[in-house]
Amino acid sequence: MQIDLFPRPHQLPAAVADFVGREELVQSVVDGITPFPQVVLLTGPVGTGKTTLAVHAAHRVANGCFPDGQLFVRLRGTTPYTVLGRFLTSFGLSVPGDFGARLSAYRDAVARQSLLLVLDDATSVEQVTPLLPHAPGCAVLVTSRHRLRLPHVIDVGALEPAQAMTLLGNQIGSRRVAGEVAGADALVAVSDCLPLTLRIAGARLAARPHWPISLLVEQLKDPRGRLEVLSHGGLSLRARLEETTGDLGVHARRLLWLLAAAGARRLPSWAPVAAFGDVRGQSAVDELVSAHLVSVDGDRYVVPELVREFAAGKADTADALRRLLGGWLYLLDRARIAVYGGDFSVVRGSAVREVVRPDPLLRSDPVAWLESERATLCEAVSLAAESGLDELAWELAHRLVTLFESRTDYDGWQRTHDVALAACEAAGNRRGSAVLRCSLASLHISQSRYDLAREMTVPAKDTFEALDDLAGLGLVYRNLGIVSRSSGELAEARQWYQRGLAVYERLEDPVGQASVLQNLAQIDLYDGDTAGALDRLSAAVDVCDGIGPARVLAQINYRLGKLLASQQRHDQAFDVLTAALDLARDGRDRRGESFVLYALGGNEFARGRLGSARTLLHEAAAICEANFDVVGAARAWLELSRVHHACGETRLASEMEAAARAVYSEFGLKPVQGDLIFQM
DSSP: OOEEOOOOGGGSTTHHHHHTTOHHHHHHHHHHHSSSOOEEEEEOSTTSOHHHHHHHHHHHHHHHHOTTEEEEEEOTTOOHHHHHHHHHHHTTOOOOSSHHHHHHHHHHHHTTOOOEEEEEEEOOHHHHGGGOOOOTTOEEEEEESSOOOOSEEEEOOOOOHHHHHHHHHHHHOHHHHHHTHHHHHHHHHHTTTOHHHHHHHHHHHHTOTTSOHHHHHHHHHOTTTHHHHSEETTEEHHHHHHHHHHTSOHHHHHHHHHHHTTSOSEEETTHHHHHHSSTHHHHHHHHHHHTTSSEEETTEEEOOHHHHHHHTTSSOOHHHHHHHHHHHHHHHHHHHHHHHTSSOSOOOOSOOOOOOOOOHHHHHOHHHHHHHTHHHHHHHHHHHHHTTOHHHHHHHHHHHHHHHHHTTOHHHHHHHHHHHHHHHHHHTOHHHHHHHHHHHHHHHHHTTOHHHHHHHHHHHHHHHHHHTOHHHHHHHHHHHHHHHHHTTOHHHHHHHHHHHHHHHHHHTOHHHHHHHHHHHHHHHHHTTOHHHHHHHHHHHHHHTTTTOOHHHHHHHHHHHHHHHHHTTOHHHHHHHHHHHHHHHHHTTOHHHHHHHHHHHHHHHHHTTOHHHHHHHHHHHHHHHHHTTOHHHHHHHHHHHHHHHHHTTOHHHHHHHHHHHHHHHHHTTOOGGGGSOOOOO
């Protein structure tokens, strides 16, 4: 008996358009059900065209391989009991009322037949299992938005860009696409090459022939209303997502709402457990991955933007955000401790850390980890500020200075601190505001903008003194010492440094002590007290003994090398500065590297090695220019002008000197201040 309840491709909405030449994928489906018929699952996210592919593949093999007929049924919203009744009716058989009797009658009917079944839009394996014929001549194609436990699975993803463009042309006409190539390309990109999204977009454009494609693109770029735009006639991406999330268990659905609020498209492996608050978050995220609402990319979970928009605002996510941001803060603490050998020279707030599992990169190379997570960590600061979590915002921003300073990432430093400072001021968080102002003062010092540094530091000093906050005062006194030194007020600078040293001694902070000691050594050198400077630097080495953060040791060796060079002990200076260069490079401290290269270049010039001096100074200038450190570059140019003059290149020497002095003049600096602040 011939059975044919199967739709033709043209009977499915836009099925032919969705197909757009996915021959290779269709062939893999055909290979899955012939010549050894079995159960094949087509699975993928909402809107990838699974049903269309199943129909095309089924019609490819139906008559030749399954002569007794084809059965097609949409499973969403049905039960196996109902579907078995429909199948028995199609066979012309009576339909028993008992489920077991229906199942037995169905299996008897198909036992000796060669049938192809397409079970479309299954929501669970329990919905599919009773419908499997268990007959050697039968095959089953299942489509589902969930990765069901079935024998053979084929993943259906987005279209290739060329296929997506063809689909759009089928919808609105190839001539219209050719007339707006840039707009069509942008529409394909913003639609993520999903057939459903493109079908809806194409239908909207087809109904509005006067619209430029770029107008719809702009609407789809607005994250506040894309799901409303992606609805036309009976097609709606929001409705499909509501169906899919309705299939989820309660824990998975709650986790999706929490992850959608996390502010990051790519989430670390620990995020689900941290967001959920316990280990149930892991099984919940596995369910989300199975439902294609979250994907896995290496060690990251990826939440698509449209899914994030759909899920946003559906639950109270405040506690989950605190835990996620607390996880990032915990990891930042770990990274900073690894870089500095301890939790030194930093102000700690009251934000709760969430203990999470650090990835191997953080354990093996904390600087590389900071660099790899830069964008996510900066986004975490903004998310904390926007969510009113001011304490988390300032602590996250403050700890990111470890990265910003070594990489001379002044833009990231400024942006994160501006955002966090606004949140602290709005919340009346005096201490957080003072920490950020002090940190911004350090940024201005790094840029040789000492007046701005003073403006930021003075109110921070008043706050920390009122709070009797030693950790904050250590940072303030060190900054004020640097600012005073920059204006030539050496006696005042010495006083600030000595106050800072006393604070760090009380705190038993060796990194803070070493930083102040080497700055005091520089004051000693200005005063002509080389013996005193050498004692300070020796003390700095001693206080760091056993801790050895590369960046701090590089600074000490830099100062010591400069001291030896000033005593005409150039061979010893070369050895010490070379060690400093290795330390700076080990710590990937580009700013420190530029300082040491500059000092090495000057030392080589003093040794009469003009070629080596030229190479080192050009390298120092190139690093500064790449990092937008115009003052550091000017300092290298000024020294290079001396080298070029010694080589008889007087015109080039004059041009370099003029360029350097123009920069010094712009920043209100004197050439004697060319030995700029090498600050942690």
